[in-house]
Amino acid sequence: MQSNGIRSADLDEVDRRLVDLLSRDGRMTNAELAAAAGVAPSTAHVRLKSLLERGVVTGIHASVDHRMLGRGLHAMIGVTLRPGSRQESIREFAEEVRRLEPVIQVFFLGGADDFMIHIGVADSSALRQFVVEHLSGQRSVASTRTSIIFDYHRNEVAASFQ
Known part of the structure; x- marks a missing residue:
């Protein structure tokens, strides 16, 4: 067990x-x-x-080749939410972000970041626009950290933890 x-x-x-x-x-x-x-x-x-x-x-x-969809630039964005009404903020943030087109995966974490968001976009301008408009612009977001993904290997697809 x-x-x-x-x-x-x-x-x-x-x-x-x-x-x-x-x-x-x-x-x-x-x-x-x-x-x-x-x-x-x-x-x-x-x-x-x-x-x-x-x-x-x-x-x-x-398994989708995002380059063929014009979304060849991938990034992982760490998001930290502001303290306060955490449970409500967490739920609202997760529901809103997972509906955005560039979002491939959303991870709710324990640690320095509250969320890690994997996105695929066309270029660095689209990446900047996504972070500024959809993340940094939210009242519940305290900070973001963006890392560009050069390459990755996926062993398998995991099911939802819920």
């Missing part, structure tokens, strides 16, 4: 292998998945259905 009271799903070696394979290539057919895992297609199908029902696998996601 985990410290937050949520019990980890009981996964055997076959389940773990299926999860690993799907996290690397979510477009695998059931036949390909079964062959790679060394099980019968019917076993792979039943096991995947169970993993979905138990919430271990929460969805299959597309």
Whole structure:
């Protein structure tokens, strides 16, 4: 059992292998998945259905090349909110920011920053505009720190923590 009271799903070696394979290539057919895992297609199908029902696998996601969408400049922006009505500010900020087009990911953190926001924009002017208009301009925001991403590698897509 985990410290937050949520019990980890009981996964055997076959389940773990299926999860690993799907996290690397979510477009695998059931036949390909079964062959790679060394099980019968019917076993792979039943096991995947169970993993979905138990919430271990929460969805299959597309990997998008943002450069092809004109959003090749990526940045991580650390945001610190002003002290005060924190719970309300946190909720409002998160809801507003996650709806903005350039936003790829939003992380709510413990530490120096309250949020880390991953965005993709066309160029440095668009990055500046996003930070000034959508972040620094908010009354709840105390400060921002922007880091440009030169390159990154993603092992898998994580589900929401909520």
